[in-house]
Amino acid sequence: MTSNLSSIKTKPEDAQNGHIILMMEHINKSFGNNTVLRDINLVINKGENIVILGKSGTGKSVLIKCIVGLIEPDDGKMIIFGRNIFELKEKDLIEVRRKIGFLFQSSALYDSMTVSENLQFPLKRQFHSMSKENMNMLVKEALQNVGLAEAIDIMPSELSGGMRKRVGLARTLILKPEIMLYDEPTTGLDPITSKEISKLIQEVQKKYNTSSIIITHDIECARLTANRIIVMKDGVCAAEGTYTDLEKSSDEWIRAFFE
Amino acid sequence: MEKIILQQPQNETPEAGVPQIFSEAVTQSAFKKFFLEVYSITIFTLRFFKEAFKPPFEINELARQSFLIGYRSLPLIGITGFIIGLVLTIQSRPTLAKFGAESWLPAMVAVSIIREIGPVITALIFAGKVGSGIGAELASMNVTEQIDAMQVSNSNPFKYLVVTRVLSATMMLPILVVFADAIALTGSYAGVNLKGNVSAYLFFSQIFQSLEFKDLFPAFIKTFLFGFAIGLIGSYKGYNSYKGTEGVGKAANSAVVFASLMVFIIDMIAVQITSLFQN
Numbered sequence: 001m002t003s004n005l006s007s008i009k010t011k012p013e014d015a016q017n018g019h020i021i022l023m024m025e026h027i028n029k030s031f032g033n034n035t036v037l038r039d040i041n042l043v044i045n046k047g048e049n050i051v052i053l054g055k056s057g058t059g060k061s062v063l064i065k066c067i068v069g070l071i072e073p074d075d076g077k078m079i080i081f082g083r084n085i086f087e088l089k090e091k092d093l094i095e096v097r098r099k100i101g102f103l104f105q106s107s108a109l110y111d112s113m114t115v116s117e118n119l120q121f122p123l124k125r126q127f128h129s130m131s132k133e134n135m136n137m138l139v140k141e142a143l144q145n146v147g148l149a150e151a152i153d154i155m156p157s158e159l160s161g162g163m164r165k166r167v168g169l170a171r172t173l174i175l176k177p178e179i180m181l182y183d184e185p186t187t188g189l190d191p192i193t194s195k196e197i198s199k200l201i202q203e204v205q206k207k208y209n210t211s212s213i214i215i216t217h218d219i220e221c222a223r224l225t226a227n228r229i230i231v232m233k234d235g236v237c238a239a240e241g242t243y244t245d246l247e248k249s250s251d252e253w254i255r256a257f258f259e
Numbered sequence: 260m261e262k263i264i265l266q267q268p269q270n271e272t273p274e275a276g277v278p279q280i281f282s283e284a285v286t287q288s289a290f291k292k293f294f295l296e297v298y299s300i301t302i303f304t305l306r307f308f309k310e311a312f313k314p315p316f317e318i319n320e321l322a323r324q325s326f327l328i329g330y331r332s333l334p335l336i337g338i339t340g341f342i343i344g345l346v347l348t349i350q351s352r353p354t355l356a357k358f359g360a361e362s363w364l365p366a367m368v369a370v371s372i373i374r375e376i377g378p379v380i381t382a383l384i385f386a387g388k389v390g391s392g393i394g395a396e397l398a399s400m401n402v403t404e405q406i407d408a409m410q411v412s413n414s415n416p417f418k419y420l421v422v423t424r425v426l427s428a429t430m431m432l433p434i435l436v437v438f439a440d441a442i443a444l445t446g447s448y449a450g451v452n453l454k455g456n457v458s459a460y461l462f463f464s465q466i467f468q469s470l471e472f473k474d475l476f477p478a479f480i481k482t483f484l485f486g487f488a489i490g491l492i493g494s495y496k497g498y499n500s501y502k503g504t505e506g507v508g509k510a511a512n513s514a515v516v517f518a519s520l521m522v523f524i525i526d527m528i529a530v531q532i533t534s535l536f537q538n
């Protein structure tokens with residue numbers, strides 16, 4: 001078998017019909033002489049939660065940054081909602097990005113703004129004519145959805161790690177994305193908060209009917225959130241399956257990941 | 260069923276490419292690096308002009324940055340200006356006294372401060388305070404992925420972060436220089452009165468009689484260029500910093516060094532152009 005596993009089942013008309021919302025074809029990326037991604041092929045269906053597992057430095061974060069165009073791969077196609085984003089003009093890329101939410105590893109909250117201003121920032125720039133009342137209502141609703149309604153006027157520096165992740169998630173969800181990308185959402189959190197964040201990811205999928213890619217090396221997070229798991233090793237998709245399948249893998253290296 | 264991919268990785272090095280890129284950069288010749296940097300700054304500058312005139316405009320952020328860059332610099336610029344005026348007067352007095360030209364002291368100090376010392380010293384302090392601040396702030400935003408977050412939320416981080424800071428620096432430095440000049444002349448008046456008794460009216464009327472339009476206008480114009488260079492270099496260094504805490508320090512440091520150097524280069528060119536027209 002090769003790493004083309006996922007795309008074998010893919011028909012172009014599926015993407016047109018909206019069953020497949022994201023399709024990667026032969027994605028390669030190198031930094032200098034170091035090849036980080038090698039011939040990555042991946043398909044994500046509507047409403048699906050995919051977890052990408054792997055050790056640090058295996059190219060997981062580079063892969064999801066390719067999805068939003070923060071990093072451009074050397075070659076390959078990234079088809080989102082039936083359009084290859086690497087061939088899009090800036091205006092069209094903005095349209096596609098509008099449907100994608102990204103929760104960064106560090107939460108990436110804007111230090112100089114309050115929680116409320118952090119959430120208003122993307123709203124103001126996407127909906128120029130939105131009234132202040134409407135904006136405040138959306139901000140409150142988004143914060144309530146992540147259980148942080150009381151943190152509205154707090155500065156990011158006053159928030160704990162778990163709260164920062166929640167606010168980061170609220171800032172992403174406020175734009176009602178169809179695809180959610182989570183870059184190590186539980187890293188640096190205690191086991192209880194990690195579990196809360198994992199459950200929040202599940203709730204988001206149900207409530208907003210999003211498709212998600214979750215980059216993690218937290219096996220508990222993977223167990224709670226994944227419909228399908230892809231294990232990456234040195235820039236290639238080394239294995240793919242459900243949590244139960246991979247847990248019983250015949251490959252010792254993959255099994256070790258689940259112990 | 261689980262699917263195991265048999266394809267084995269060809270490269271056993273698991274780390275991303277940054278160390279390799281860095282080592283490559285180190286081995287590049289200084290000559291090549293210099294031209295690459297010049298090219299990169301040119302592209303950055305052209306992008307600034309493209310974004311600066313394209314709506315929507317970040318007026319609120321521009322006002323906020325102008326407050327932070329301008330108003331917050333007033334105490335430092337004021338204290339420095341006063342000391343410069345005072346010291347310059349005290350140091351110049353004995354030399355002028357030797358030639359019996361002590362009465363020329365206010366005029367000499369005023370021309371020195373307004374034409375050269377005021378703009379250059381204020382710009383250097385501004386580079387140290389504001390240039391390093393912009394460099395460090397943008398670099399730390401880079402490290403903590405805040406710039407990436409703006410980009411994926413369809414905001415234009417260049418417009419929001421760079422254009423506003425460069426414009427604020429360009430607009431605020433001339434105002435700060437006028438303020439510093441006024442305070443420096445006040446310091447000079449204090450210096451004159453340490454060993455004498457000159458009325459404020461006499462002192463300042465001597466200054467205004469000695470100053471001409473050709474003293475004021477070129478000096479004022481070059482402060483816009485100083486402000487633009489400091490804002491642009493601080494933003495460039497921060498926005499393009501290497502990720503990691505080391506990158507923040509390097510961005511702040513190189514922003515000050517490069518901006519200070521640019522102040523002298525611009526000053527040298529401005530003086531040459533001014534003297535061309537005066538001749």
